[in-house]
Amino acid sequence: MATLAARLRRWRRSEGAQGLLLVSPTLLYALLLLAAPLATIVAFSFWSQDYLTIDRSFTLENYREAWTEPLFRELMLRSLAISGAVTMVTVILAFPIAYFVSFHVAPERKALWIFLITIPFWTSYLIRVFLWKVILGYNGVLNSGLLGLGIIDEPLTFILYNANAVVITLAHAWAPFAILPIFVALEKIDRSLLEASRDLGETTVTTFLRVTLPLAMPGVVAAVLIVFIPTIGDYVTPRLVGGPNGLMIANMIQVQFMKLNNAPLGATLALSAMLIVGAISILFLWLNRRFLKVRQ
Amino acid sequence: MKRSGWLGIYAVAYLVFLYAPVVLLPLFAFNDATIIAFPLSGFTTEWFAQLATIEALHDSVINSLYIAVSTAILATCFGVFAARASSRYDFPAKRGIMGFIMIPLVLPEIIIAVALLVVLLQLGIALSAWTVILGHVLLCTPFSIAILNSAFLAMDRSLEEAAYDLGETRWSAFRLITLPLVMPGIVSSLLISFTISLDEFIIAFFLTGNEPTLPVYLWSQLRFPQKIPVVMALGTILLAASLILLTTAEYFRRRGVARTGAKDTGGFL
Numbered sequence: 142m143a144t145l146a147a148r149l150r151r152w153r154r155s156e157g158a159q160g161l162l163l164v165s166p167t168l169l170y171a172l173l174l175l176a177a178p179l180a181t182i183v184a185f186s187f188w189s190q191d192y193l194t195i196d197r198s199f200t201l202e203n204y205r206e207a208w209t210e211p212l213f214r215e216l217m218l219r220s221l222a223i224s225g226a227v228t229m230v231t232v233i234l235a236f237p238i239a240y241f242v243s244f245h246v247a248p249e250r251k252a253l254w255i256f257l258i259t260i261p262f263w264t265s266y267l268i269r270v271f272l273w274k275v276i277l278g279y280n281g282v283l284n285s286g287l288l289g290l291g292i293i294d295e296p297l298t299f300i301l302y303n304a305n306a307v308v309i310t311l312a313h314a315w316a317p318f319a320i321l322p323i324f325v326a327l328e329k330i331d332r333s334l335l336e337a338s339r340d341l342g343e344t345t346v347t348t349f350l351r352v353t354l355p356l357a358m359p360g361v362v363a364a365v366l367i368v369f370i371p372t373i374g375d376y377v378t379p380r381l382v383g384g385p386n387g388l389m390i391a392n393m394i395q396v397q398f399m400k401l402n403n404a405p406l407g408a409t410l411a412l413s414a415m416l417i418v419g420a421i422s423i424l425f426l427w428l429n430r431r432f433l434k435v436r437q
Numbered sequence: 438m439k440r441s442g443w444l445g446i447y448a449v450a451y452l453v454f455l456y457a458p459v460v461l462l463p464l465f466a467f468n469d470a471t472i473i474a475f476p477l478s479g480f481t482t483e484w485f486a487q488l489a490t491i492e493a494l495h496d497s498v499i500n501s502l503y504i505a506v507s508t509a510i511l512a513t514c515f516g517v518f519a520a521r522a523s524s525r526y527d528f529p530a531k532r533g534i535m536g537f538i539m540i541p542l543v544l545p546e547i548i549i550a551v552a553l554l555v556v557l558l559q560l561g562i563a564l565s566a567w568t569v570i571l572g573h574v575l576l577c578t579p580f581s582i583a584i585l586n587s588a589f590l591a592m593d594r595s596l597e598e599a600a601y602d603l604g605e606t607r608w609s610a611f612r613l614i615t616l617p618l619v620m621p622g623i624v625s626s627l628l629i630s631f632t633i634s635l636d637e638f639i640i641a642f643f644l645t646g647n648e649p650t651l652p653v654y655l656w657s658q659l660r661f662p663q664k665i666p667v668v669m670a671l672g673t674i675l676l677a678a679s680l681i682l683l684t685t686a687e688y689f690r691r692r693g694v695a696r697t698g699a700k701d702t703g704g705f706l
Contacts, residue, residue, distance in 0.1 A: 160526025164534060167519040167578060171538045174575050178552030185555055238451050241444045256687055257452065261459045263679040265636055267655050268672040271665075272458035275465070280474045282461065316455060367543060374545020376639055381659070391547045398551055398643070408555065411548055 185408040195405070203409035213393065213410065220373050220389040221417065223304055227311040228369040232361060234312065235319035239360070240353075242320075243327035255324065259317050266314065270381050273310040277301040277382065302384025310378045315371075319364040326360025327353075362429050366422055373418050374411075390414050459676065465666065466673040473665050484670035494671070497654035501635055504566050504650060508573040508634040509627045515574065516581025516626055523582070524589035535582075542579040549575060550643035557644070564646035572640040577630035584629060588622025588693060589615075621693025628686035632679055 152158050186203055189196045207213050242254045261269075276282045277300045284296040300306055330353060338348040376391040383389070390410060397407030469479035488494065522528065523535050541549060553572050562568065592615065600610035616623075638652040645653055655671070658664045 156526050157528040160522045160528030164519050164522035167515040178556045181556050182552045237447050241448045261455045263683055264676045267652055269458050272461050275473050370543045371545045374547040411551055
């Protein structure tokens with residue numbers, strides 16, 4: 142017993158124990174307010190709503206409904222398609238900017254550029270999305286501008302109240318989340334590697350493709366995941382600029398929880414969306430690891 | 438500026454895209470027309486004057502400020518604990534624990550919102566400003582940790598060791614040496630958490646009771662076309678306020694970087 146007590150005392154003074162003790166308040170908070178609620182909605186997804194009460198007998202009915210009902214399936218597929226398109230557009234548009242700031246801006250002005258890029262995103266999200274409605278609308282800024290310049294004869298209608306509008310708005314909203322990880326990855330690249338590549342006879346283009354891009358891939362992968370995972374759950378943008386054909390799964394989750402009072406089905410839809418997004422992300426990571434290994 | 442011509446043009450075009458909605462905000466806020474469209478018709482400050490008369494708006498602003506201040510303080514406290522632990526100590530399951538705490542960074546907010554809502558309703562806890570704060574602290578803590586982690590890592594550990602050698606206890610060394618050195622990080626974490634909480638909509642939308650936060654109030658107003666110019670005026674004020682806050686946060690961050698003698702790599706995240 143004495144040795145056990147002594148060991149316990151020694152352990153309590155060890156680095157590991159002190160670190161655990163220090164992290165414990167934050168960990169406890171996350172366990173209580175993140176892990177427990179997530180576990181609760183997992184449980185809910187196997188229960189059912191019986192008017193005002195919850196029927197706690199195990200059922201897979203919610204999952205059957207969520208995965209076979211045509212409306213839910215369409216919303217889910219559309220959400221995935223929109224999220225995928227947003228991710229692609231955002232990351233492809235963001236890469237040159239990150240590259241420009243990292244490679245062509247003087248070191249003392251980089252912080253200023255990053256600051257300039259992040260500023261627009263600290264204005265109210267709701268108002269920003271609403272302003273895209275003003276820009277893309279029938280009498281909007283874009284249409285009146287193009288009409289005024291004589292580029293088009295009648296207002297473009299394919300840019301508001303559909304999936305395109307959602308993609309444009311979200312690509313704007315998530316821009317810094319794509320730019321920053323890519324920028325960080327580019328900053329880490331040892332510039333002498335590029336010189337070495339040039340000295341060994343590679344051109345600017347092949348140096349970019351064979352040295353810069355592979356080294357920047359961790360940033361690109363992070364950007365893809367940071368944009369793709371949260372956009373699937375966006376509620377505001379589809380509601381404001383999506384129109385009836387641009388609604389996404391989050392809108393249905395909200396309806397189930399707050400209008401139809403069917404928390405179990407709402408929980409199932411939310412979990413299904415997370416499962417699908419999680420699976421796609423893992424597949425994406427796996428493909429990248431394989432792909433990068435092949436490249437090396 | 439070798440071969441950066443095209444890239445430079447692209448960068449400017451991209452900035453125009455980024456700033457397009459933001460630039461429109463003050464234009465319509467001062468525009469003398471109820472319809473939000475071009476051409477602009479004239480200059481007015483009427484919409485700003487109207488802001489002063491809307492009681493529900495004032496309540497929501499006060500509510501939001503209360504939530505944002507509480508969130509900023511709580512999230513930064515949790516952030517200090519976790520960032521200190523992760524930057525200074527090696528402990529069992531460190532990667533797993535830190536990864537778990539950082540999850541809200543990538544989890545869609547609607548998932549956090551519905552999960553918390555279900556639990557609160559099950560426990561019979563009435564929705565109020567505090568239920569929103571619970572959610573916002575969860576969301577802001579990872580941002581706080583990210584900021585504070587780099588602040589703690591940038592600090593020279595030998596300064597602390599010198600304090601121990603000179604007879605300070607762990608706590609007094611932390612208070613006298615570590616805390617002042619990471620103070621800029623703490624201020625910047627407070628400001629970022631405050632700004633995130635002030636602007637957060639989804640969690641507040643689900644977890645607010647009868648007292649809407651500012652974004653929830655704004656959401657209810659966006660449905661009425663005649664209310665839009667007032668919303669634009671409000672948005673302009675919010676924009677100005679967050680610009681001031683962020684410039685302050687950036688100032689403190691840079692001062693922190695200068696104080697620890699590190700190279701400035703820029704950015705909050």
